[in-house]
Amino acid sequence: MLIHVVSSGESLWQIASRYRVPIEAIIDVNALSNPNKLLVGQSLIIPTEDVIHIVRSGESLWSIAQTYGTTVQSIIQNNSITNPASIYPGQRLYIPARRHIVQPGETLYGIAQRYGVSLQSLLKVNRIENPNLVYPGTVLFIPQKPRPLISVNGYIYILGEAARSIVREVGQQLTYISPFAYLIKEDGTLQPIVDEPAIQAGYAENAVPMMSVTNFTSTSAGGNLAKVVLNSTQLTDRLLANTLNIMREKGYQGLNVDFENVLPEDREAYNRFLQCAVDFFHPRGFFVSTAVAPKVSAEQTGTLYTAHDYSAHGRIVDFVILMTYEWGYRKGPPQAISPLNQIRRVLDYAVRVIPRNKIYFGFQIYARDWRLPFVQGQEAETFSVQEAIDRAVRYGATIQYDTVAQSPFYRYTDEQGIRHEVWFEDARSAQAKFDTVKEYNLAGISYWALGYPFKQNWVLLDDNFTIRKLI
Numbered sequence: 001m002l003i004h005v006v007s008s009g010e011s012l013w014q015i016a017s018r019y020r021v022p023i024e025a026i027i028d029v030n031a032l033s034n035p036n037k038l039l040v041g042q043s044l045i046i047p048t049e050d051v052i053h054i055v056r057s058g059e060s061l062w063s064i065a066q067t068y069g070t071t072v073q074s075i076i077q078n079n080s081i082t083n084p085a086s087i088y089p090g091q092r093l094y095i096p097a098r099r100h101i102v103q104p105g106e107t108l109y110g111i112a113q114r115y116g117v118s119l120q121s122l123l124k125v126n127r128i129e130n131p132n133l134v135y136p137g138t139v140l141f142i143p144q145k146p147r148p149l150i151s152v153n154g155y156i157y158i159l160g161e162a163a164r165s166i167v168r169e170v171g172q173q174l175t176y177i178s179p180f181a182y183l184i185k186e187d188g189t190l191q192p193i194v195d196e197p198a199i200q201a202g203y204a205e206n207a208v209p210m211m212s213v214t215n216f217t218s219t220s221a222g223g224n225l226a227k228v229v230l231n232s233t234q235l236t237d238r239l240l241a242n243t244l245n246i247m248r249e250k251g252y253q254g255l256n257v258d259f260e261n262v263l264p265e266d267r268e269a270y271n272r273f274l275q276c277a278v279d280f281f282h283p284r285g286f287f288v289s290t291a292v293a294p295k296v297s298a299e300q301t302g303t304l305y306t307a308h309d310y311s312a313h314g315r316i317v318d319f320v321i322l323m324t325y326e327w328g329y330r331k332g333p334p335q336a337i338s339p340l341n342q343i344r345r346v347l348d349y350a351v352r353v354i355p356r357n358k359i360y361f362g363f364q365i366y367a368r369d370w371r372l373p374f375v376q377g378q379e380a381e382t383f384s385v386q387e388a389i390d391r392a393v394r395y396g397a398t399i400q401y402d403t404v405a406q407s408p409f410y411r412y413t414d415e416q417g418i419r420h421e422v423w424f425e426d427a428r429s430a431q432a433k434f435d436t437v438k439e440y441n442l443a444g445i446s447y448w449a450l451g452y453p454f455k456q457n458w459v460l461l462d463d464n465f466t467i468r469k470l471i
Contacts, residue, residue, distance in 0.1 A: 171205025
């Protein structure tokens, strides 16, 4: 896939003609609700197997050609390179995909064998749903981009029957589905949730259900609930037993612990609890994971951070989800929700103390709209990326892009004359995050939260990775 940023005066017809792809394909992969109204600065996915390669230090044209299964001469010709020895880090190279014209008597399986690719990947990159409808003369893209294997988790807090269609829509791109969440109580029991539809939909899409437990409550006396439970062997044992009963009853295969605002003095108690959980669940065939606040050092203090011991979590549990979002907090001033420059600071610390094959990159897929000027205590509106684009179209906004945060934003004035600032995600910011996941060689991605339409994300996820399936 390529990403095109719309310039002033451009039409969809012009863009489609430039890249030699059908207009309908661009409309589909970008979920364009109003194709006749493109925005200046809007990023569009171009559905093609052609790629733009950013040269890295130490690479040569030969090594790049080997990566993509092409030739040095093809790269030279397509990029008008006069001196093959002069390529440099950061240089952008256009790598056209190999194309094959289907001949009479050929099968897709035979074509895949000829080019040394899997039939599944050939079907996927050409968006072929029915192989029997491919005829002689059809032009096929031959997959060329390496797609590393990763795990993908999706939290969902829209529960009940509404969850079923949401999970079914993206379930094939999930390794885990995590209904959010069971609230712990001060007696070690758990507040029930209607998670059966999400679990059933997950199994239908071969996504492993992962039970999520959290402490977003306090004691009846207003005390810190985590403190009460973590420092009582009796309550810890009861909580683990009650969790096991639910996991077996509902069909969960693992546990995700999301304890937040744990008091700093309970750091070791939290670590002991996690070790107890692993010792309890592993012999019974269940995995254990955690979700942690985005820290940049072991010395970082505060109720969100101190008790989240990255080193201990990395040693004890099966994997760790970094909640790398919410810089643009709904009750704070307008800014990027998941600024990549801040996320990289978290990753730089995390990979020093947690094995990379246990780290999941937290990815938010929603937008926020703040009223201007910002007033302390005023709450931003949260909605989908799709709504962010529709709103920008409605008000004729120009989309800007913060190259430091790697995040798009725009401003508009509503019918009452109130100014607004909207931060969201788009194809550019999603691709930047996927590139970061690959750069740091992380185990996976965890989405917060399903139910916010953002088709570009899922198209690019498929284009960048092979999703691990455990069932």
